[in-house]
Amino acid sequence: MILCIRCYPSGKKSLNLQKINTMSQELSEQEQIRRNSLQELTALGIDPYPAETYETNVTASEILEDYPNNEKLFQDISIAGRIMGRRIMGAAAFVELQDPGGKIQLYFKRDDICPGEDKSAYNIVFKRLLDIGDIIGVKGYVFTTKMGEITIHVKEYKLLSKSLKPLPVVKEKDDKVWDAFTDPEQRYRQRYLDLIVNPEVRSTFIKRTELVNSMRSFLNVKGYLEVETPILQPLYGGAAARPFKTHHNSLDMTLYLRIANELYLKRLIVGGYDGVYEFSKDFRNEGMSRFHNPEFTQMELYVAYKDYEWMMDLVEEMIEKIAIDLHGTTKVKVGENIIDFKRPWKRYTMLGVIREYTGIDISEMDEAELRATANKLEVETDPSMGKGKLIDEIFGETCEAKLIQPTFITDYPVEMSPLAKKHRSEEGLVERFEAICNGKELCNAFSELNDPLDQRRRFEEQLELGKRGDTESMVLDEDFLRALEYGMPPTAGLGIGVDRLSMIMTDSNSIQDVLFFPQMRPEKKQEVSSDEEFIALGFQPEWVPILREKGFNTVEELKQANPNKLANDLNGLRKKKKLDIPALNPAKVKEWIEA
RNA sequence: CUCUCCGUAGCUCAGCUGGCAGAGCAGCUGACUCUUAAUCAGCGGGUCGAAGGUUCGAGUCCUUCCGGGGAGACCA
Numbered sequence: 001m002i003l004c005i006r007c008y009p010s011g012k013k014s015l016n017l018q019k020i021n022t023m024s025q026e027l028s029e030q031e032q033i034r035r036n037s038l039q040e041l042t043a044l045g046i047d048p049y050p051a052e053t054y055e056t057n058v059t060a061s062e063i064l065e066d067y068p069n070n071e072k073l074f075q076d077i078s079i080a081g082r083i084m085g086r087r088i089m090g091a092a093a094f095v096e097l098q099d100p101g102g103k104i105q106l107y108f109k110r111d112d113i114c115p116g117e118d119k120s121a122y123n124i125v126f127k128r129l130l131d132i133g134d135i136i137g138v139k140g141y142v143f144t145t146k147m148g149e150i151t152i153h154v155k156e157y158k159l160l161s162k163s164l165k166p167l168p169v170v171k172e173k174d175d176k177v178w179d180a181f182t183d184p185e186q187r188y189r190q191r192y193l194d195l196i197v198n199p200e201v202r203s204t205f206i207k208r209t210e211l212v213n214s215m216r217s218f219l220n221v222k223g224y225l226e227v228e229t230p231i232l233q234p235l236y237g238g239a240a241a242r243p244f245k246t247h248h249n250s251l252d253m254t255l256y257l258r259i260a261n262e263l264y265l266k267r268l269i270v271g272g273y274d275g276v277y278e279f280s281k282d283f284r285n286e287g288m289s290r291f292h293n294p295e296f297t298q299m300e301l302y303v304a305y306k307d308y309e310w311m312m313d314l315v316e317e318m319i320e321k322i323a324i325d326l327h328g329t330t331k332v333k334v335g336e337n338i339i340d341f342k343r344p345w346k347r348y349t350m351l352g353v354i355r356e357y358t359g360i361d362i363s364e365m366d367e368a369e370l371r372a373t374a375n376k377l378e379v380e381t382d383p384s385m386g387k388g389k390l391i392d393e394i395f396g397e398t399c400e401a402k403l404i405q406p407t408f409i410t411d412y413p414v415e416m417s418p419l420a421k422k423h424r425s426e427e428g429l430v431e432r433f434e435a436i437c438n439g440k441e442l443c444n445a446f447s448e449l450n451d452p453l454d455q456r457r458r459f460e461e462q463l464e465l466g467k468r469g470d471t472e473s474m475v476l477d478e479d480f481l482r483a484l485e486y487g488m489p490p491t492a493g494l495g496i497g498v499d500r501l502s503m504i505m506t507d508s509n510s511i512q513d514v515l516f517f518p519q520m521r522p523e524k525k526q527e528v529s530s531d532e533e534f535i536a537l538g539f540q541p542e543w544v545p546i547l548r549e550k551g552f553n554t555v556e557e558l559k560q561a562n563p564n565k566l567a568n569d570l571n572g573l574r575k576k577k578k579l580d581i582p583a584l585n586p587a588k589v590k591e592w593i594e595a
Numbered sequence: 596c597u598c599u600c601c602g603u604a605g606c607u608c609a610g611c612u613g614g615c616a617g618a619g620c621a622g623c624u625g626a627c628u629c630u631u632a633a634u635c636a637g638c639g640g641g642u643c644g645a646a647g648g649u650u651c652g653a654g655u656c657c658u659u660c661c662g663g664g665g666a667g668a669c670c671a
Binding site: 028029030031033034085087088089090091092093094096105107109110111131132143145146147149151165166167168169170171172173174176177178179180181182183184185186188197239240241242284286287289290291292296380396440441444472497500520521 | 631670671
């Protein structure tokens, strides 16, 4: 293999750049160099993307955790990960290796990697053909360097995957970070990059999954059944929102992506299950903001023979458990605040909390008085709003943002809660609560309406609101009413926003930070016509790079050009570059681009 | 949808009242056997988001558009 060293004398690398370049015009110099390295690796007989399993027996975090306690451990290890940094000093080098659990330093020494005469595995392959971003596996033993860092002394290594694009290189020391990869657009569009270079992003999403696991196990221990219900629905219902519309070809009918799964879960309660829940991806056709994504996740739970009082206790218990499971404490830092989920939470009625924060008692007001009050409080109204909506607006504007610690707001106006049961003692109200936390709704729950006649009236009132111009009013679901007519036990229902809860539990400022792939406008890619399209016009293949150099990316752009000037310019370049192709005839060019 | 800020090298960012596109890291070449933001010497790398306009001259000024952030509106 000594021959190989002679094959790659220093300084001759750049010869190959042109050849590879013809594949695409868009490669940066660094990408070309990496593609070159790829070719050289292949030429050396090294598969840059080997198929077989690479057996590992340890992770970075296990070593960092256990080695200090027992330095006899980890004397024969195998580990794999991505190269995140290199410090090469002649015949020795240090490498930062990142695996799913963390980063660990590797020590490469030439004479250990290459025990014999042939030093190419170190000098050529490791030093020159490997890059930051490549994925490798190494075998060796753990030791501590002079500087006191736990390090793997590498005896052999293997390339597992060659990286062709340069990675953002984030450097850090003593909690200071240099050149952090921060551009939100790139982070969200290329989440994989974000995950590679920003470890806190990886842990945020792990926390999100732990949250879901914690909630699921809480519900399973209680004996509730996790179920799945349709996402494609002929009628959307269960919430006040505009849906996404789609079409089923063979049935030739409109279907909607669900905005909630409430009505299906309640059908299952009618069917005889006494507790059902679903982690439900819901879709609402609305704007986006740091609190809204068009698709989001809700957990909905329905439990028979219970009421909303009981459900409040369950919510407190469940969220408190989640906080402890994730943080080991009920106190969670969110922005500037410390939020304490310890039970019991404060409970206010809606009218009570409005009285508390505005000093106004609205309990006896009719629609006109409410509208006047709203205007006085500088709450915006519009004519489509009924009494319930007005109260909700007043609450939303004057109270909600001030509720930082988890707080239950109970007893909502009947007009805005068409699926909730009439309050057992308060006229005009329903048995509904929301938990508010950090100024935002965390969950929504009620004693479910199981009176089929009342439910029909409520739907009909919604239809009236729809006629007044409320685009989010509910539609009437005859099959759901039919189910209720067979009889549904008294039931408590809950909907809890998993994304919103994740934001709080991970101290994330935006919903985009707890969704792997938040909705974004499509990337606008530059239109580029293929070589074949240019050739099809009549140009010889040799002209295509010249056309591109001249700034013509598409055939369309070419057709806009003045044929005489074009032929002139191109022939000028031909002369300048001394190209060995026939000159263009302006009349022919005119024919081609006007064809 | 409105207001506002931003878009310059692979990443982070400078670039003044308009005058030859810059730095650090990353990359390439070379030196270096326990470094750690490794170091030292040298070199390459750009459609300044796009299109118009003003100007002798535009990264810089004006208009429009695209994309993104933030704040609101709508909305949970």
